[in-house]
Amino acid sequence: MIFIENEGINDPHLNLALEEYIVRNFKDKDYLLFYINEPSIIIGRNQNTLEEVNQQYVEDKGIHVVRRISGGGAVYHDFGNLNFSFITDHDIKSFNNFKKVTAPIVKVLNEMGVKAEMKGRNDVVVENRKISGNAQFSTGKRMFTHGTLLLNSDLEEVTRALQVKMTKLVSKGHKSVRSRVANIQEFIKEPLEILEFRERILQGLNAAGDFETYTLTDKEWEAVHNLKESKYDQWEWNYGRSPKFNLRREKRFPIGIVDLRLWVEKGYIVNVKIYGDFFNSSPINELEKLLEGIRYTKEEIHKKLKDIDLSLYFNTLPKEDFENLLYGEDEIVEE
Numbered sequence: 001m002i003f004i005e006n007e008g009i010n011d012p013h014l015n016l017a018l019e020e021y022i023v024r025n026f027k028d029k030d031y032l033l034f035y036i037n038e039p040s041i042i043i044g045r046n047q048n049t050l051e052e053v054n055q056q057y058v059e060d061k062g063i064h065v066v067r068r069i070s071g072g073g074a075v076y077h078d079f080g081n082l083n084f085s086f087i088t089d090h091d092i093k094s095f096n097n098f099k100k101v102t103a104p105i106v107k108v109l110n111e112m113g114v115k116a117e118m119k120g121r122n123d124v125v126v127e128n129r130k131i132s133g134n135a136q137f138s139t140g141k142r143m144f145t146h147g148t149l150l151l152n153s154d155l156e157e158v159t160r161a162l163q164v165k166m167t168k169l170v171s172k173g174h175k176s177v178r179s180r181v182a183n184i185q186e187f188i189k190e191p192l193e194i195l196e197f198r199e200r201i202l203q204g205l206n207a208a209g210d211f212e213t214y215t216l217t218d219k220e221w222e223a224v225h226n227l228k229e230s231k232y233d234q235w236e237w238n239y240g241r242s243p244k245f246n247l248r249r250e251k252r253f254p255i256g257i258v259d260l261r262l263w264v265e266k267g268y269i270v271n272v273k274i275y276g277d278f279f280n281s282s283p284i285n286e287l288e289k290l291l292e293g294i295r296y297t298k299e300e301i302h303k304k305l306k307d308i309d310l311s312l313y314f315n316t317l318p319k320e321d322f323e324n325l326l327y328g329e330d331e332i333v334e335e
Contacts, residue, residue, distance in 0.1 A: 001030045003202065003211045012037040012066045012077060017228035020069055021220070023087050023137065023144045031087040031214075032205065034198055037077040040064035041161055044072045044135070046284050048259070048275045049239045057160055067238045070146065072122065072135035072256075073277035076161055080153035080183070082198050085146035090138050094145070096279060096315055098122045098134050101145040105132070108204030114187045121256065122147075122279075129182035138281050151197045152185045243271050249325050255279070255317045260326060264296045274313075282312035291326075298327045 004022065009015055015035040022031060040063055043049050052074040053065055077083065086101060088094070094101050099118040106124060109116040116132075119125045124132035124147070134147035158181065185192065192200070205211070216224070231237050245261035256278035263271040272291045274284050290308065294300050301323055310319050 001032055001205075001211055003213045004031055004033045005213055005215050006033060006035050007215070010036055010038045010079070012040040012042065012064050013232040014224065014228050015083070016042070016066055016068055017232050018216075018224050019085050019087075019144065019146065021224045021227055022085075023142050024139060025220075025223075026087065027142070028089075030089075032211070033085040033087065034202070035083050035085075036079060036081065036194060036198070037083065038064060039076075039078045039157070040066060041074055041076055043067040043074050043238070044277055045069055045137075046071055046274065046276050046278065046280065047074060048242060050242060051275075052163055054161055054163055061161070063161055065238055066232055067240075068135070068137075070135035070137040070144075071277070071279040072133065074162055075133055075148055076153070076158040077148070078153050078157065080151050080194060082149040082151060082194060082201065083146065084149065084201070085144050087142065087144045090141055090143045095136060095138055095143060095281060098136075098145070101136075102132070102134055102147065104205055105147070105149070105201070108201055109184070111204060112188065112200065114184055121254075126182060126184070126187050130180055131182055131184050136279060140281075149197075149201070150181065150183050151192060151194055152183050155181055155183065243273050245271070245273070249328065251325050253278075253314075253317055253321060255315045258314065258317070258322070258325060262296075267296055269294055269296050278314055278317075280313045280315070284313055287313050296327070298323070301327050 006015065006018060009018070015037060018035070019033060022033060039061070041053055041058060043052060043065065045068060049065060049067065058065055084105065098121070102118060102124060106116050106118060114126055116124050116126050119128070122134045123130045124134070131150050132147050134145060136143060136145045243261065243263065245263050247262040247264055248260065250257065250259040257276045258278060259275040261273045261275070262269055269291055272288050274288055290304065294304050305319060305323060310317060310322055314322060
């Protein structure tokens with residue numbers, strides 16, 4: 001495995017651009033990237049930013065809001081949080097198998113005396129409290145699995161900066177985000193600074209096999225900066241449009257929240273937008289475009305989806321469940 005040096009960059013826009021550049025351009029070998037971001041909210045690929053973020057608070061505090069290319073939910077980053085990313089060839093057995101991919105990280109934490117384990121969809125927990133959330137992205141040929149490691153993050157800031165949906169609170173049976181998460185520092189006797197923690201994790205991973213270290217060339221950095229400026233600095237990417245809708249259907253499934261916004265006019269689906277914290281291997285806008293223009297009836301929806309592999313968009317969600325969500329007891333929303 002090759003360790004990529006990010007040169008101490010703390011700008012989340014640039015770090016996410018670097019990660020995307022690597023997964024799309026670095027071939028054949030396995031890579032590891034670490035980065036530590038300034039206070040920021042990192043939005044999942046399929047989420048509605050304005051509904052996830054306490055906008056006034058993040059503006060007042062100067063907190064970055066940046067969308068990533070992987071699915072999953074919104075997370076808070078700061079200088080007490082270490083982010084890791086494993087970049088490898090696409091492997092169907094590893095995609096959506098977070099336990100397999102994060103096993104080396106869990107092993108190192110265990111060796112440090114932290115009784116970490118993978119639990120649920122994509123979380124690493126200690127004593128049933130989340131210390132790491134993980135997500136994945138695939139180009140079809142290459143993929144990355146990335147995640148957070150909360151060493152000494154400001155957990156109170158999480159609740160202030162994020163808008164927490166009631167569907168999440170009710171489904172988990174908790175009253176607050178704070179009660180579900182923990183810092184790794186709570187489970188380590190000696191105090192650790194974030195860079196020291198980074199070195200401990202790197203050394204632990206390196207024990208399984210010697211790492212090479214790679215530093216990007218000036219030309220490669222220029223390409224990363226261009227990607228940052230054209231994509232990750234743009235409002236259109238980080239927030240995007242929130243189209244009008246007159247029907248809304250939302251439900252939490254084992255694969256995550258699926259939130260449908262539809263504009264139905266004269267019995268036809270004119271526009272559809274699918275939000276959520278689910279994981280997908282194909283762009284969700286492919287499915288949105290497929291549904292637009294069809295008659296809004298259960299029969300037409302079933303006919304349109306009959307030969308579509310929905311696992312590309314919703315992993316293990318049964319097709320029948322998605323069809324029932326799309327056309328069922330509708331919540332009418334006035335625009």
